[in-house]
Amino acid sequence: MKILGISAHYHDAAAALIVDGLPVAAVQEERLSRRKNDAAFPMNAIEWCLEKGGLEPEQLDAVVFYERPMLKFDRILTCALRAFPHSWRSFPHAMKNTLAEKLWVRGIISSQLGVSRQKILFTEHHRSHAAASFLTAPVREAAILTADGVGEWASLTVGRGTRGPDGTAINLLREIRFPHSLGMLYSTFTAYLGFPVNEGEYKVMGLASYGRPTFADAVRKLVPRTQDGAFRLDLDYFDFHTTAKRSFSKKFVDIFGPPRDPFDPIDLETPDGRRFADCAASVQLVLEDILVDAARSLQRETGLTDLCLGGGVALNGVANHRLLQESGFERIFVPPAPGDAGCALGAALYADRIHFGNPDRDFPDHPFWGPAVEEGALAKLAREDRLPAQGFDDPELIERVALDLAVGRIVGWMDGALELGPRALGHRSILAAPHSAEMRDRLNRDIKHREEFRPFAPVVPIEDAERYFELPPGGKRLARFMSGVFPVRPEWRERLAAITHVDGTARVQTVDAGMAPRLYALLKAYGRVSGIPILLNTSFNLAGEPIVNRCVEGYLTFRRSGIDVLVAGQTRVTKRGMEIAA
Ligand SMILES: [Fe+2]
Numbered sequence: 342m343k344i345l346g347i348s349a350h351y352h353d354a355a356a357a358l359i360v361d362g363l364p365v366a367a368v369q370e371e372r373l374s375r376r377k378n379d380a381a382f383p384m385n386a387i388e389w390c391l392e393k394g395g396l397e398p399e400q401l402d403a404v405v406f407y408e409r410p411m412l413k414f415d416r417i418l419t420c421a422l423r424a425f426p427h428s429w430r431s432f433p434h435a436m437k438n439t440l441a442e443k444l445w446v447r448g449i450i451s452s453q454l455g456v457s458r459q460k461i462l463f464t465e466h467h468r469s470h471a472a473a474s475f476l477t478a479p480v481r482e483a484a485i486l487t488a489d490g491v492g493e494w495a496s497l498t499v500g501r502g503t504r505g506p507d508g509t510a511i512n513l514l515r516e517i518r519f520p521h522s523l524g525m526l527y528s529t530f531t532a533y534l535g536f537p538v539n540e541g542e543y544k545v546m547g548l549a550s551y552g553r554p555t556f557a558d559a560v561r562k563l564v565p566r567t568q569d570g571a572f573r574l575d576l577d578y579f580d581f582h583t584t585a586k587r588s589f590s591k592k593f594v595d596i597f598g599p600p601r602d603p604f605d606p607i608d609l610e611t612p613d614g615r616r617f618a619d620c621a622a623s624v625q626l627v628l629e630d631i632l633v634d635a636a637r638s639l640q641r642e643t644g645l646t647d648l649c650l651g652g653g654v655a656l657n658g659v660a661n662h663r664l665l666q667e668s669g670f671e672r673i674f675v676p677p678a679p680g681d682a683g684c685a686l687g688a689a690l691y692a693d694r695i696h697f698g699n700p701d702r703d704f705p706d707h708p709f710w711g712p713a714v715e716e717g718a719l720a721k722l723a724r725e726d727r728l729p730a731q732g733f734d735d736p737e738l739i740e741r742v743a744l745d746l747a748v749g750r751i752v753g754w755m756d757g758a759l760e761l762g763p764r765a766l767g768h769r770s771i772l773a774a775p776h777s778a779e780m781r782d783r784l785n786r787d788i789k790h791r792e793e794f795r796p797f798a799p800v801v802p803i804e805d806a807e808r809y810f811e812l813p814p815g816g817k818r819l820a821r822f823m824s825g826v827f828p829v830r831p832e833w834r835e836r837l838a839a840i841t842h843v844d845g846t847a848r849v850q851t852v853d854a855g856m857a858p859r860l861y862a863l864l865k866a867y868g869r870v871s872g873i874p875i876l877l878n879t880s881f882n883l884a885g886e887p888i889v890n891r892c893v894e895g896y897l898t899f900r901r902s903g904i905d906v907l908v909a910g911q912t913r914v915t916k917r918g919m920e921i922a923a
Contacts (some may be wrong), residue, residue, distance in 0.1 A: 342361060342362075342402045342403075343359075343360050343394070343402050344358070344401070344402060344403045344404075344692050344693050344697075345357070345358050345359075345387065345391070345401050345404045346358075346407065346469075346684075346688040346689030346690075346692070347382075347383060347404065347406050347685055348383075348406075348408075348469070348684040348685040348688070349370075349380060349381065349382050349383055349407075349446075350380055350381075350446075351681055352378050353378055353380065353680055353681045353682040354369070354379055354382065354383040354682070355367065355369045355370060355383055355386055355678075355681075355683070355685040355686075356383045356387040356389075356390045357390065357686040357688075357761075358390040358391065358393070358396075358689070359689040359690060360394055362694075362699050362700065362702035363702055363704075363705070364705065364710055366389065366393035366710055366711070367390070367685060367686050367710035367761045368386045368390065368710065368711040368759065369386065369678075369711075369887075370384075370386045371887040372386075372711060372887050372890045373385035373386055373712075375887060375894070376887070377540075377886060378539065378540060379887075382453065383685075384453060386685075389712065393712075398456050399456065401454075401460065403462055403692055403696075404450055404454065404456055404460055404462070405462045405463070405464060405688040405689055405692040406446050406447075406450065406462070406463050406464075406688065407464060407466060407469040407684035407687065407688040408463065408466035408492055409463045409464075409465055409466075409493050410445075410446045410463070412465070412494060413492070416491070416493055416519055446461075462692055462696060464687075464688045464692065464696075465493060465495070466492020466684070467487045467492050467495045467498045467516065467651075467652070468511060468513065468687075468691055469687035469688040469691060470489065470492075470651035470683075470684060471500060471502065471511050471513065471649070471651055471687070472687035472688070472690045472691035473651055473676050473678065473686050474487070474649040474650060474687070475502035475504075475649040475651075476502075476687070476690040476694060477676050477704040478647075478674035478704075479703065480647045480649070480672075480674065481504055481505050482501070482503045482645060482647070483501065483502055483645060483647040483649045484499070484500070484501050484640065484645045484647070484648045484649070485498075485499065485500045485501060485502050485511065485513070485650075485651065486498070486499050486632075486635060486636055486648060486650055487655075488523050488632070488651075488652045488653075488654035488655070489522075489652035489680070490524030490525050490539075490653065491522055491524065491525065494516075494518045494519055495517070495519075496516075496518065496519050496523065496524060496525065497516065497523060497652075498513045498514075498515070499513070499514055499515055499516075499639045500512050500513035500515075501643050504701045505701055506700075506701065508701070509694035509695055509698075509701055511691070514642075517571055517572070519582075520576060520579070520582040521572065521573040521574045522574065523572075523628055523631060523654055524652070524653055524654055525574070525579070525581055525588070526563065526624065526627075527542055527545065527624060527628055527654070528542065529579060529581060529588040529589050530545055530620060530621065530624040531545050532588045532589065532600075533588075533589050533620070534600070534601050534617050534621060535600065535601035535605070542653070543656075543795070544795065545625070546621075546658070547792075547795045547796060547842070548607065548617065548622075549624075549626075549659070550622075550842055550846070551609055551621075551843055552615065552617075552618030552619040552620070552621055552622035553619055553622055554619070554623040555619045555622075556596075556619055556623035556624075557627055559596050559597065560623045560626075560627040561627055562578075562596075563593070564627060566631075570635070570638055572631055577592050578590055578596075579593065597616075597620055598613075601613075606792075625657075625660075628654075628657065628660060629657075629659065629663045632660050632664060633663055633664060633668055636648060636664050636669075636670065637667065637668050637669055639668075641669070646670060646671040646672065647670060647671065647672045647673075648664070648668065648674070649673075649674045650664070650673060650674065650675045650679065651683075651687070652679060652680070653680040655675045655679035655824070656675075656679060656824075658823070659846075661673060661819055661824050661825045662813075662816075662819075662825045662827055665813055665816060665825065666813050671814065671815050672818050672819075673815060673819050673824075673825075674818065675824035676762070676822065677760060677761055677762035677764065678708070678761045678763070679762075679824075680762075680763065682763075683761065683762060686710075686761070706821075707856045708760045708762055708766050708822060709757055709758040709759070709760060709766075709768055709857075710759075710761045711759025712758065712759055712891065713757055714755050714756060714757060714892060714909050715891065715892055716910045716911070718892035718893070719755075719892045719895070719896060719907065719909035719910070719914060720732065720914075722892060722893060722896045723912075723914045726900075727917075728915070728916065728917060729914065730912055730913070730914040731912070731913055732913075733911055735859065735911065738911055739859065739862050739866050740866055741913060742754075742863055742866075742908055743866035743867040743869070743870050744870060745905070745906045746773065746871075747774065747867065747870045749774060750905035750906050751771060751772075751783070751784065751903060751904050751905050751906070752772045752904070752905070752906045753771055753881055753898065753899050753907040753908065754767075754768075754769075754770045754771070754860070754881070755769055755881070755889070755892065755910070756857070756859050756860065756908075759890050760888070762822070764822065764823045764880065765879065765880035765888055766822060766823060766850060766852075766878075767850075767852060767856075767857040768857070769881040769888050769889055769895075770800075770860075770878045770879065770880065771788065771878075771879045771880070771881050771904060772863075772876045772877065772878055773839070773876065773877040773879075774871070774876070774877065775797075775799050775840045775873075775875050775876060776836055776838060776839060776871075776873070777839055778838045778839060780839040780877065781797055781838070781840075781877075783903065784797065784839075784877070784879065784903075787902060788883065788902045788903050788904060789883070790884040791884055796840070796841075796842040796843075797877045797879050798823055798847065798849070798850060798877070798878055798879065799837065799847050799850070799875050799876065799878065800849075800851075800860065800877075801851060801874060801875045802851070802852060802853070802861055802865060802868075803817055805874050805875075806851045808830075809829065809830055809875060810827050810828065810829055810849050811828040811829075811830055812827055812849075813827075820849045820850055820851040821850070821851055821856070822850070823848055823849070823850040825849070826842075826846045826847065826849075827846060827847065827849050828846050828847075829841045829845055829846065836873065837873075840877050850878060863876070864876060881895060881898065882898065883901065883902060886898075896914075899916075905919060906919075
C-alpha cells in the first residue's frame with residue numbers, strides 16, 4: 342500500500358511516503374524551496390517523494406493530511422466569536438487564511454496532485470504527533486504525551502500506544518484545549534523577549550541558563566493549575582486568542598515590565614538584560630514543572646516504563662532531561678522531527694497502521710529520509726570555481742578530515758541522505774574542534790552570525806558518552822536525536838569549552854556505527870588524533886537559511902562563510918591558499 346502524508350499551511354510543511362508499511366522518503370519543503378520554515382503546500386517535497394518512490398500520483402492508495410481543517414476552522418470561528426468585538430480586526434485575517442487554504446485542503450490536494458477526492462484522508466493534528474513519535478520508536482507499548490501551540494483544538498494530549506501482531510492502537514486519554522496551551526505560553530514569552538515565534542523558542546531556552554527564575558511565581562499566576570492536575574491560562578494576561586498582532590496583554594507587561602525591542606541586543610550587564618534572562622529562566626522552570634507533573638501522573642496511571650513525546654514542546658531538551666530524571670519513565674523517545682514537519686510522516690503511518698489496519702512494521706531507527714548527496718557534484722563545482730578538490734577512499738578521507746579538525750579547521754560535512762527535522766544529526770553538519778571558547782566565538786561570528794548566548798552541540802560515540810557527560814539511565818537514547826540537555830562532567834568542561842553552555846550543560850548527540858557510520862568513524866579518528874572523540878556539530882546553514890540539501894547549496898555556503906574545508910561524499914575541497922593535504 343502506498344501512502345503519502347502531508348503537513349502544510351501553519352509552519353514547516355513537509356511530505357512523507359510510506360510503501361508497504363516502511364518509509365521511502367520524507368523531506369521538509371524548506372529544504373527544497375530554500376525558504377526557511379516554508380509553510381506553503383509542499384509541492385516540491387511531494388514531487389521529490391513520488392520521484393524517489395518511482396510513483397505517479399494516481400498510483401497512491403491514499404493521501405493523508407496531518408490535521409482536520411474543518412475542526413481547525415471551528416476553533417478559529419468559535420474563538421473569534423467569543424472574543425467579539427475585541428477580535429473584529431483579526432477575524433477577517435484569520436478567515437482569509439483559513440478559508441483560502443486550510444479549509445479547502447481536499448480540493449487543493451485533489452487538483453494539485455490529480456488524485457481522486459475519495460483517496461484523501463485527514464488525521465487529527467495530535468494523533469499525527471502521537472503517531473510520529475510512537476510508531477517510529479523501537480517500542481511495542483508506551484505512554485504518549487504530545488504538546489504544542491495548538492492543532493485543531495487540542496494543545497496537549499496524553500495517551501498510550503500498543504503495536505504488535507495483533508494490531509496497532511493509539512488511545513489518547515485526555516486533552517487540554519486551546520487557548521490553554523503550554524506552547525502558546527512559551528511562544529508568548531518568545532514574542533515578549535523579542536524573538537520570532539515558532540523559531541526563537543530555542544533562544545528562550547538558551548537565554549534561560551543565564552537567568553534566575555525570579556519571576557516563577559508570577560508565571561505561575563499566568564498558568565494556574567486546575568484541580569485535576571492540569572492547567573489553564575489566565576487569559577487576562579494574553580492577547581493571542583483575540584488578535585494576531587500581539588500575544589501578551591497590558592496586564593502581562595504590568596508584571597514583567599516593557600517587552601524587549603527585537604533590534605536591541607541583550608546585554609546581561611544591564612538590569613533589562615538580566616530581567617529578560619530571568620523571565621526566560623522563569624517560564625522555562627514553570628514549563629518543566631507542568632510537564633514533569635503531567636508525565637508523572639501518566640506514568641502512575643499507565644504503569645509503563647517508556648514515554649513517547651511529540652509536538653514542538655518536545656524540542657525542549659532541558660525539559661526532556663528533567664522528564665527523564667523525575668517522571669518515573671525509564672526511557673523517553675523523541676523523534677528527530679517532533680514538530681509539525683514530522684506530522685507528515687506521522688499522518689501517513691497513522692493511516693497505514695490504524696486506518697487501514699496494515700501489519701505492524703519496525704521503523705528504521707534513523708532520521709535520514711531526504712535527498713542524498715550527489716557523488717561527483719562537488720568536484721565539478723570546485724573545478725569550475727578553480728578550487729582544489731580531491732577524491733579519496735573512505736579511510737584516507739576520514740583521516741585527513743580528522744587532521745583538518747585537529748588543526749582548527751571548520752569542516753562542512755555532507756554525507757548521504759538529508760535529515761528530517763530541525764537538527765543536523767551528522768549528514769548536513771558543520772563540524773569543528775570542541776575544545777576552545779575561541780572556536781565557539783569564531784563559529785558565531787564568521788558562520789552562524791548569532792547571539793553569543795546560544796550554545797553549540799557536541800556529538801560523541803555512544804560508548805564514550807558517559808566519560809564526558811552525566812547521562813542518567815536512558816540518557817543515551819534521548820541523546821540519539823539530540824533531544825536532551827545534560828551536564829558536561831566538571832573535569833572536562835575546560836577542554837570542551839566550545840560546547841559547554843554557561844550552566845555547564847550540553848545538548849549531546851550520541852552516535853553509533855549503525856546510524857551514521859562515517860561520522861562515527863570520523864569521531865573515532867579525531868579521538869585518536871586529539872585524545873577526545875568529540876566534535877562540535879552544528880547545522881550546515883547560515884543564519885536565516887534552511888539547512889543545505891544539495892552540493893551546490895553546501896558549496897555556496899562554504900564560499901560565503903568562514904568554513905575552511907567542505908566534504909561531500911568522498912570529495913574534499915579546501916579554500917585557496919590552504920594546502921590540499923592537512
Ligand atoms: Fe503541532
